[in-house]
Amino acid sequence: MGIYKRYFDKYKWMFLTAISCVFFEGICDLLQPTIMAQIIDQGVKNSSLDTVIRFGLLMLLVTALGACFAAARSILASRVSQSFGADLRHDLFAKIMRFSEAGADKIESGSLITRMTNDTSQITQFVNGIMRIFFKAPVTCIGSIILAVILSPELSLVMFAAVCLVAVFIVISMKMSYSRFAKVQYAIDRVNTVVQEYLLGIRLVKAFGRYEEEEAKFDEANTDLLKKGVSSQLVIACFSPLISLAVSLGIAAILYLGSILFGRGEIEVGRIAAFINYMAQILSSLIMITNIFNTFVRTKASDERIREVLESEEDFTCMEKEAGYESGEISFHDVTFAYPGGSGMPAIKNLTFHVGRGETLAIIGPTGSGKSTVALLCLRFYDAAEGKVCLNGTDIRQMDCRTLRENISIAPQKSMLFTGTVFENIAWGNPDAMEEEIRQAARAAQADEFIRKMPDQYESILGQGGVNLSGGQKQRISIARALAKKAPVLILDDCTSALDAVTEAKVRQGLRAADGKTVIMITQRIGTAMAADRILVLDNGEKAGFGSHDELLASCEVYRGIFDSQIGMEG
Structure with a gap:
């Protein structure tokens, strides 16, 4: 929870307001079966139209209030969860920007993309669910159980048996689901990585005619994702009907026992109807709780992957930023280095x-x-x-x-250009550079001549990675960028x-x-x-x-x- 605390602090008032709306919405839902019981037992049974109208209007008022609270918590939940997701994506990207080389080597770029999109979306959905469902389900479930016990302690025994059976199913479902959903996320990583590698090397693939091999590689990753996805959904597919069956059997048992109690004159029809409604609310709440736990299992797997990024080793920082140097002497003194995770040599x-x-x-x-x-x-x-x-x-x-x-300015071995104009790419390392400084750097790198022949010269748009330039042209723009940094x-x-x-x-x-x-x-x-x-x-x-x-x-x-x-x- 520690890494998310500041997000909750930022939206605390909206979060608490939404929770309050959820609580009052649950209260409104709980009042309705009791009011209905009064309509049946006092109004219908006694043929009192005034009583039916009075309690009917009260039920409409309670329903309207519940709808207002539901609308308010839905709006707040959407606002908070989406803002939460946006902040989390920003922090993930900022963390990736601060990755040390050793930290960056540990997580593939395809996996990082999945974590910033799929995993973050899973966390966002969970936050939305917390505010919309997580608090409502327990309030409704516990409240229904309490009111049902007050209505009929005898019928409550059947209800408790059904609830205990459902709880067992939920626990087993969670234990079986967690490892499966974690594997699904890593399978998504693999699919993203294969697609990314193909897109980056698309020209090489075409040059070597490796279409079938690349397609086979993708099919392997895609099939693996399919199998893991089916495996994870099978748990839900099996346990959801079992939970519904358990509650339905409980309702059937309540109807049977209720008919016996009614025959003895120990309970009224309105109370039986209210008890069944509370049992239906308990069923709905238990299904919601099951879905919450299933979402929690997926979210827990995503949370661990996000934490791995946020807790990764950062670039080296030692002190406050200093002024730049006018000279540039470089010296190595008995330096020995081996790449982390390499051969050790x-x-x-x-x-x-x-x-x-x-x-x-x-x-x-x-x-x-x-x-x-x-x-x-x-x-x-x-x-x-x-x-x-x-x-x-x-x-x-x-x-x-x-x-x-x-x-230190560097023109790397592999020229990396960005989507944007030629001018923006050269000025990338020195955004404050004047136009003449950019042109001077381009002339020194022997890039000015071919740039001036481009349709819009320095304002010509480069594709991603400079795909519309030759290798030599990309290298010269890369050198010009390094020179422009000064x-x-x-x-x-x-x-x-x-x-x-x-x-x-x-x-x-x-x-x-x-x-x-x-x-x-x-x-x-x-x-x-x-x-x-x-x-x-x-x-x-x-x-x-x-x-x-x-x-x-x-x-x-x-x-x-x-x-x-x-x-x-x-x-």
């Missing part, structure tokens, strides 16, 4: 290097040597297991993450792989114009590395060499092998 081992302000460092090495891991550690997506990473001599673990990341440190994580050599050389020339910026270029190309002030060579996560191109050719076997494979053998 270090991706980086005892790595030490330093990049001074305004210098350009190229990081090169074989695939899997830990190049991109360096970028992740610089941005503190993960913390080093041993050693430390410093920005301007300060251990980044002593810095607030927002401060750290405001001082951070002291710029990391280019193999973001020129789709560019030809001439365009890449022009991009490097544009980067040199960014005076005073510290640049870290992660690359597979020896030609790119040669243009840097210094080169860091990685091999299996360890530093194999560090220095200029000429120094590494003479002293580093790994670098020399890369050079020979790309350039040297051609010469």
Whole structure:
């Protein structure tokens, strides 16, 4: 309940008002059978029209009041539950935004979507049900039992037997339902994940002609959801008729026993009719309580999944946000790191290097040597297991993450663009940038030329992920976005792989114009590395060499092998 407390506090007055309406609605429902008994026993039995009219008008008044209370609680319940759901979705999204990389790795994106939509809707429905039904059912049920006992203690024995039998069915139903509904939610996760993976890789699927395999994968997930859904609904399908049967048998027994008592003159017809009405209200209340418990079982499974998100590990924060830095020195000191949940083998081992302000460092090495891991550690997506990473001599673990990341700009290995205009995508990292600054960044990234050829130039709309651009165009806009941020440190994580050599050389020339910026270029190309002030060579996560191109050719076997494979053998 703790994570939802502030939501209830926010809407407390509306919640309490709705509960009050539910209580008075229940009282109105409880009065009606008693008034009906008076109409029969005092009016009809004695042929008193005045009595029938008097109690009839009273019943109409009570019914009208009950309808007013019902309308009020329905309106309040809808308002509170929908507001509750909106706040919960907002907090879930805000929490996801603060996920650490380790936390994000634990829950698939498809599952996160399910939790923000399906699970949140389940919680919202439960809150609505609490205000509309949960409190009314016990009030009506308990009140009906009390009034029924007052009417006839003898008939109440049959009623208690039926209620106890129904209670047993409810408990068994809950125990059997919980695990099944939890499995349904995870099956929905799987369906969402399969659909999401297909949509993200739709071009690859078409290129490889993997339609049947993808369809088979979806059918497997969909069939699994079908089986689990049927399994969970079977419990309800079996127990709901049993509950109705138990109460119906109770009503039949009451009619039989009531006829015997009436024959003896121990009870009047009106009381028997009122008792049956109370039994019907008890039946209705018990069915509502059963539905509530079934909803509760589903909600409990959704609640656990939502709590898993809200209680996940957040991004690292240490202190108040600090002012930005003017310089950008990066240094690693004996850094060792292994990915959480991975093989356990270090991706980086005892790595030490330093990049001074305004210098350009190229990081090169074989695939899997830990190049991109360096970028992740610089941005503190993960913390080093041993050693430390410093920005301007300060251990980044002593810095607030927002401060750290405001001082580092990155053009990632996989260019990620958003739905919106070209201008908005470039200005994404610096919303306050002026138009000329955006154009300057685009020119430096060699993107201005093709942007000006687009129908609306910088106001041209990009599809989701930049689907209406080529790979090289997306990379150049990504680089322009990184430049527009104007951070002291710029990391280019193999973001020129789709560019030809001439365009890449022009991009490097544009980067040199960014005076005073510290640049870290992660690359597979020896030609790119040669243009840097210094080169860091990685091999299996360890530093194999560090220095200029000429120094590494003479002293580093790994670098020399890369050079020979790309350039040297051609010469």
